[in-house]
Amino acid sequence: MSLFPANSGPTVRAVHDEFHGDLLEVSMGPQHPSTHGVFRMVVTLDGEQIVKLKPVFGYLHRNHEKIAENTSYLSSMPYTDRLDYLCSMTTNWAYALAVEKLSGQAVPDRAQYLRIIMAELTRLVNHSCLVGFLFNDLGTSFTPLLYAFREREKILDLFESLSGSRMMCNYQRFGGCRVDPSPEWLAAASALVDNFPRFLDEYETMLTGNEILLARTQGVGRLAAAHAINAGITGPVLRASGVDYDLRKVDGTGFYPRFEFRVPLGAHGDTYDRYMMRILEMRESVKILQQAFKTLPAGPIMDPKAKLRGFRPKAGEAYGRLESPKGELGFYLISDGSPNPWRYRVRPPSLINLTLLEEMCLGHTIADAVVILGSIDIVLGEVDR
Amino acid sequence: MENLEQIRDRLLARFPAAQVAIVVNPGSAAEHSLLLDPASAPEIARFLRDDPMLQLDYCSNVTGVDWPEKEITDIVKKSVPDPAGGPDKVVEEKTKRLQPGYLEAVYHLYSMARKHGSVILRLRTGNRSDLVTLPSLTPVWRSADFQEREIFDLYGIVFAGHPDLRRLLMWDEFKDHPMRKDYVAPDDFEWEPTPHGDVHERAKAHYPAPPPAASTPTPEAKP
Amino acid sequence: MSDTPAPPPFTPFPAAGNISDAEREDLRRHGILLTSLEELYGWGRSNSIWPLQFGLACCAIEMIAAATARFDIARFGAEIFRPSPRQADLMIVSGTVTKKMAPQVVRLWNQMPEPKYCIAMGACAISGGPFKQGYNVLKGIDRFIPVDIYIPGCPPRPEALLHGLTQLQEKIRAERVSGPQAARHLQPDAASEFPVPDYGAHDLQPPSNPALFTAPVLPRKA
Numbered sequence: 017m018s019l020f021p022a023n024s025g026p027t028v029r030a031v032h033d034e035f036h037g038d039l040l041e042v043s044m045g046p047q048h049p050s051t052h053g054v055f056r057m058v059v060t061l062d063g064e065q066i067v068k069l070k071p072v073f074g075y076l077h078r079n080h081e082k083i084a085e086n087t088s089y090l091s092s093m094p095y096t097d098r099l100d101y102l103c104s105m106t107t108n109w110a111y112a113l114a115v116e117k118l119s120g121q122a123v124p125d126r127a128q129y130l131r132i133i134m135a136e137l138t139r140l141v142n143h144s145c146l147v148g149f150l151f152n153d154l155g156t157s158f159t160p161l162l163y164a165f166r167e168r169e170k171i172l173d174l175f176e177s178l179s180g181s182r183m184m185c186n187y188q189r190f191g192g193c194r195v196d197p198s199p200e201w202l203a204a205a206s207a208l209v210d211n212f213p214r215f216l217d218e219y220e221t222m223l224t225g226n227e228i229l230l231a232r233t234q235g236v237g238r239l240a241a242a243h244a245i246n247a248g249i250t251g252p253v254l255r256a257s258g259v260d261y262d263l264r265k266v267d268g269t270g271f272y273p274r275f276e277f278r279v280p281l282g283a284h285g286d287t288y289d290r291y292m293m294r295i296l297e298m299r300e301s302v303k304i305l306q307q308a309f310k311t312l313p314a315g316p317i318m319d320p321k322a323k324l325r326g327f328r329p330k331a332g333e334a335y336g337r338l339e340s341p342k343g344e345l346g347f348y349l350i351s352d353g354s355p356n357p358w359r360y361r362v363r364p365p366s367l368i369n370l371t372l373l374e375e376m377c378l379g380h381t382i383a384d385a386v387v388i389l390g391s392i393d394i395v396l397g398e399v400d401r
Numbered sequence: 402m403e404n405l406e407q408i409r410d411r412l413l414a415r416f417p418a419a420q421v422a423i424v425v426n427p428g429s430a431a432e433h434s435l436l437l438d439p440a441s442a443p444e445i446a447r448f449l450r451d452d453p454m455l456q457l458d459y460c461s462n463v464t465g466v467d468w469p470e471k472e473i474t475d476i477v478k479k480s481v482p483d484p485a486g487g488p489d490k491v492v493e494e495k496t497k498r499l500q501p502g503y504l505e506a507v508y509h510l511y512s513m514a515r516k517h518g519s520v521i522l523r524l525r526t527g528n529r530s531d532l533v534t535l536p537s538l539t540p541v542w543r544s545a546d547f548q549e550r551e552i553f554d555l556y557g558i559v560f561a562g563h564p565d566l567r568r569l570l571m572w573d574e575f576k577d578h579p580m581r582k583d584y585v586a587p588d589d590f591e592w593e594p595t596p597h598g599d600v601h602e603r604a605k606a607h608y609p610a611p612p613p614a615a616s617t618p619t620p621e622a623k624p
Numbered sequence: 625m626s627d628t629p630a631p632p633p634f635t636p637f638p639a640a641g642n643i644s645d646a647e648r649e650d651l652r653r654h655g656i657l658l659t660s661l662e663e664l665y666g667w668g669r670s671n672s673i674w675p676l677q678f679g680l681a682c683c684a685i686e687m688i689a690a691a692t693a694r695f696d697i698a699r700f701g702a703e704i705f706r707p708s709p710r711q712a713d714l715m716i717v718s719g720t721v722t723k724k725m726a727p728q729v730v731r732l733w734n735q736m737p738e739p740k741y742c743i744a745m746g747a748c749a750i751s752g753g754p755f756k757q758g759y760n761v762l763k764g765i766d767r768f769i770p771v772d773i774y775i776p777g778c779p780p781r782p783e784a785l786l787h788g789l790t791q792l793q794e795k796i797r798a799e800r801v802s803g804p805q806a807a808r809h810l811q812p813d814a815a816s817e818f819p820v821p822d823y824g825a826h827d828l829q830p831p832s833n834p835a836l837f838t839a840p841v842l843p844r845k846a
Contacts, residue, residue, distance in 0.1 A: 046728055049677050049707040053684065054725055073547075074570035075725040076681055078748075079758030082580055086599075086757065095754065101682035101779075120429030158691075165692035183682060183779060245458050245513050248544020261459075261513045332428015335462060335509055335519065346462050348507070351428065363462040363509075371546050397681055400570060400722075571760065572724050576825040579759045586759040587827035591839035593751075600756055607839060 036062045042382070046075040050153045050386045053396030057373075057385070064381045069374040073367070076400040084360040089115055089190070089327050092360065097184035099362060100398040103142050105134040105175070106340045107398075108188035113269070114336030114347035115190045119329035121322060126315040127192040128271040133205070133308050134187060135338075136301040137175075140212060141168050142341035143252075143294040143301075144219070146393045150291060151223065153390035154232055160223060167215050174205050191322030206309040212302050220295060233287035237376040237388035240285060247371040251343025252297060253392055256282035256289040263339035274311075275304045290391040328355050335363075342366050342393050362401055366394040402517040403454065405433050415448060416441055424523055434507070434521035439535050442524055443562070446541040449510065449520065457510040457520055460542035463549060465556035467581045469529065470502035502529045504558050508538060508545070526558060529581070537563035555580035662801045669713075669739070670793035676712035677705035678732065681719025683746040683779040690782035700789050709735040714792070716785075717771075720748035720755050721762040723828050727820045733769045734817040738809035741796070743788055744771045747778045754778060767832035769818055 027043045045056030054075035060068035080099060084092040096111045097104035109131050116123065123131075145168055148161030172182045178197055179185040187194050197205070223229060239249070241257045254261060262279040264272040280296035282289030331353040337346035343365025350359035369392050377385040403411075405423055412421050412435075419441035424434045437445055449457045475496045480489040504526045511518030526533045537560035539545045549560045550569040557578035560566055568575065577584055593604035648658050679687060690697045697703050706712045709732045721729055733742070744765055747753030752763040765771060772795060775788040799807035808814045818836065821828040 046725060047678050047709075047732055054680055074568075074572070074760075075722060075728070076720065077570040077722055077724065077760050078681075078720045078755040079579070079760055080755075082759065083755065083757050098682055098754070101685060117430045118428055161688075162693050165689060166694070169689070169692075169694050182781065183685065243543075246543045247546075248460055248542065250461075259513060261516070266516050330428060332426050332430060333432065334428060334430035335432065335521075337461070344461060346509075348462055348464055348509070350466060359464070359466045361462070361464040363464075367547055368544055371543060570724075572823040574823045574825060584759070586757075587831065589763055589827070589831050590756075591832075592763075593756075608841075 031060065033060075033067070036067055039067065044382070045072075051389065052149065052394055055389075055394065055396055055399065057389075059377075059382060059385065061382070066377050066380055066382065066385060069377050069385065071370055071373060073400055076396045078397075078401070080401040081360050081362065085357055088355045089329070089357060090324055092357075093188070094184065094186045097186055098397055099364075099401060100340065100342065100345070100366070100395045101183060102145060102395055103138040103341050104183060104185045105138040105187055106338065107345060108185065109135055109270075110336060110338040110340060110345045111347050112188040112190055113338055114334055114349050115329070117336045118332060118334035118349050118351055119190065119327075121191045122319050123192055123270075124316045124319060125271075125313050126196075127317045127319075129308055129312045130193050130197070130317065131188065131270055132272065132275070133305060133312075134175075134185075136305050136308070137171050137205070137209075139301045139341045140298055141171050142393075143298050144168065144215075146341075146390075147219070147223070147291065147294055150387070150390040151229075153386045154228060156228075160219070163215070163219060163222070167212070170208055174201065174208065177201060189318065189322070189324060190327065191319035193317045196317045202309060202312065206306075209302055209305040209309065213299065216295065216298055216302075224292075224295065229291070230288065232384070232387060233291060233391070235284070236287045236380060236384050237290075237391065238284065238286050239372060239376055243372060243375065244285070248368045249343070249372065250365050251339070251341070251369065251393075252293040253290055253343065253369050255279065256293045257285035258282055263337060263344060267337065269338055272304075275307050277301075277304050287387055287391045294393075326355070328353060333359075337363070340365060342395065342398070343369055345398075362398075364398045364401060366392075366396075366398045367400075370394060370399070402512075402515070405435065405520070408449075408455070408520065409435060412445055412448070416445060419445060421445070432519065432521060434523050436523045436525065439524055439526075442522070443536050443538065443541065446508075446522070446538050449522075450541055455520070456512045456514045457518070459511045459513045459518075460508055460538070460544045461511055461519070462507075462509040463538075463545045463552065464507050465552035465558055465580065466505040466507060467529070467556060468503055468505060469582050471500050473498055473500050503527065504529055504533060504556055506535055506549075506552060506558055508542075529557075533557055534559045534561050536561055537566075539563050554578070557581065663797075665801060666797040666799055670796040671701040673700075673702045673714045673741070673789070673792070673796075674704045674706050674712050675702055675714040675716050676709055676732065676736065677707045678709075678715065679718055680721060680725065681746075681748065683718035683749070686779045686782055687716055687718045687745065687785060690785045695782040695786060697786065697789070700786065700793065702789055709733075710737065712736055713739065714741045714743065715769075716743045716745050717749040717765045718745040719779075720753065721765045722758075722760045723762055724760060724823075726762045726765075726768060726828060727823070729765065730768045730818055730820045734820070738816055739807060740809070740816075741772045741792055742769055743773045743775060743785075743792065745775045745785060745788070746780055747776060750774050750776065762828075764837075767837040768821065770836060 029041050031039050031041045033039050040061045042059045045051040046054035056072040058070045059066055080095055096107040099107045144164040148164035151160040175185050176182045178195055179187045239257050241259050244254050244257045258281050260281055263269055277300045280293055282293055329351045331351055333350040335346055335348045337344050345365055346363030348361040349357050352358040376388050409421050420438040422436045424436050426433050449455055477494045479492050479494055481492050482489050506524045508522040510520045524535045535558055537549055539549055549563055552558050553566055554568040554570050555578055590604040591607045593601055651658055744750050748755055749765050752761050755761045773788045773792050775784050777784050
């Protein structure tokens with residue numbers, strides 16, 4: 017314990033490399049405005065070029081898995097809200113999906129529809145905010161984010177009136193959903209979704225053709241499809257590299273096969289494609305939502321046989337996965353027949369999507385590394401758990 | 402996709418020296434897994450990735466599981482002839498045996514090319530103290546990179562052949578493996594503003610003992 | 625303690641004390657603004673708080689939401705989020721402080737110039753919150769740095785953050801510039817920098833700053 021402890025270290029220091037000669041090592045983060053939270057990267061620079069980049073994790077490691085192994089299945093549900101705190105509805109669903117797989121529970125039709133509605137609304141929130149943050153990283157201080165947050169607030173109002181909380185919805189349950197939305201809620205949500213393409217048009221008019229965006233993102237941070245597959249990269253980042261792998265289509269999660277939508281694919285795997293992927297996915301989400309509001313069936317929202325208190329699945333294991341806005345979000349559960357899971361594991365898409373961050377940033381400048389990181393879309397609650 | 406028995410039989414035919422066993426999952430998900438012996442795991446993994454019929458090119462989830470030693474009581478019912486000539490007595494014989502503990506690494510494999518899955522691989526260490534080395538599958542699937550580092554950090558499995566095996570989440574000076582079942586967290590619950598549950602129990606150890614009943618009553622005790 | 629007579633109540637400007645608030649209000653209506661340097665100083669500082677742009681977890685998103693158009697923290701003069709601690713007056717500890725992060729938070733606090741204030745936003749920053757049982761979670765940032773305002777909630781709504789900010793403004797306005805009750809940063813012996821904990825083999829070393837944090841004594845009921 018001292019005022020200048022050894023572990024803190026300087027943020028910039030000179031290092032020597034046999035191949036490159038004199039280099040500069042810069043520690044970015046954990047407090048840095050463009051690392052999207054407490055992420056840290058140790059970047060080695062040759063002049064302005066990045067020759068090495070080592071991510072450092074764990075600054076938000078809050079022991080979600082250990083806590084979940086010491087508590088009952090249901091009590092972990094609120095913690096899943098706080099994993100990916102921008103998309104709590106999707107993380108809820110992924111966890112409910114894994115537990116339902118573990119215990120073999122059925123989910124009523126209306127609940128399946130509601131889950132898709134919530135997941136796609138969450139995708140709209142996540143992608144529009146991500147684009148805002150990406151532009152923050154590009155240097156347009158705050159303006160696109162203000163537009164994104166304007167739309168986000170509208171959707172959060174819906175979530176709040178339904179579940180009681182803006183961000184931490186805690187909405188899904190094993191075997192269904194917690195609250196049935198009223199017709200007024202559905203009408204309001206449907207109106208919001210119908211108006212959303214207008215926001216997207218406005219957003220795109222402002223951003224997509226922007227010269228700075230094109231100059232800063234096209235050809236930056238290329239990711240080849242073969243590398244991406246081998247590194248387990250999922251979600252829009254993978255699809256920007258042209259790999260057609262969307263769990264909504266591949267696994268047919270929930271009732272997704274009943275909906276008509278396309279999976280947008282990129283061609284270059286650069287930052288610009290990753291940006292476009294988000295915009296196009298939002299348009300597809302709007303399509304899914306419009307179909308869902310039209311065809312939402314009446315009926316119960318909870319499986320009548322579902323048991324929430326004293327829930328003990330029989331011994332066994334299950335891995336449930338879902339296409340979250342960030343990629344494949346999986347929950348791996350091992351039950352030993354007791355009320356607490358023996359093993360509770362979250363497969364965090366944000367963490368695994370960072371595997372190739374170094375390769376994507378090599379040869380670029382620090383300013384580009386910030387943009388590449390922004391286009392990968394990480395949430396530190398999920399990276400470190 | 403082939404079923405698990407077919408995959409196992411093909412693996413055994415291709416790698417005669419390998420030991421491959423099916424671990425049955427009794428739950429309703431019925432996702433059975435293949436238990437590999439650590440020595441042949443890398444070549445089997447490479448085969449699974451490159452085999453044109455399987456093409457398991459995507460390793461989604463890598464995780465550790467801790468199975469501590471546990472005492473299992475076997476109950477064997479024996480019928481003992483009654484020396485008095487009556488009917489045989491049924492006597493329950495209880496034998497206790499110690500199941501050795503081990504650490505386990507579980508890999509969930511899928512195929513992006515063929516869009517099928519999942520095949521689950523399991524690797525087990527010899528024990529939980531000194532024989533904790535397993536081969537790393539990061540050279541086969543790069544996606545195992547951070548996840549194996551995390552298992553090394555939280556469970557203490559050493560992955561031989563991992564390119565950069567350091568702690569992922571905890572700091573480097575940290576000595577414990579906190580996800581193990583016998584890990585004891587530091588006792589820093591000195592104070593709990595809204596006491597409840599397990600946290601309250603742990604915080605209570607730091608509270609002073611209640612004053613003797615005969616002395617002045619505490620203000621809270623008054624109605 | 626009880627032998628010495630109690631000191632007389634402190635009045636910073638005895639001359640100013642002769643005018644009541646009602647009289648001042650009366651003068652103001654006639655176009656005469658009467659104030660003290662102390663009031664002016666507090667008024668100016670309280671309406672131009674520059675927070676550190678420093679997000680830890682979920683609460684950081686609500687902090688950003690408080691800065692956007694709907695809640696608009698700019699109404700309270702606190703919209704200039706500075707990425708550098710050298711330019712910031714206020715540290716909003718927004719989210720779970722892990723033990724791995726705690727030394728960096730203390731370092732940031734030490735790097736901020738006086739006068740500086742700290743808001744613990746959310747249950748995690750106050751006491752560990754829902755993650756209290758975690759082995760890597762610090763059970764409240766007040767174990768290492770002094771906290772001025774606590775905002776409960778998980779996460780607190782942006783309105784709650786704004787309320788906390790106005791509370792802090794009131795606190796700043798009430799600060800005296802001289803005398804024994806002067807603000808903390810004007811007292812020469814008050815600490816401004818705090819020791820940074822080290823990473824230990826099992827826990828932070830030390831787990832809390834004993835000069836700053838002593839666990840409140842709760843009587844244990846039988």
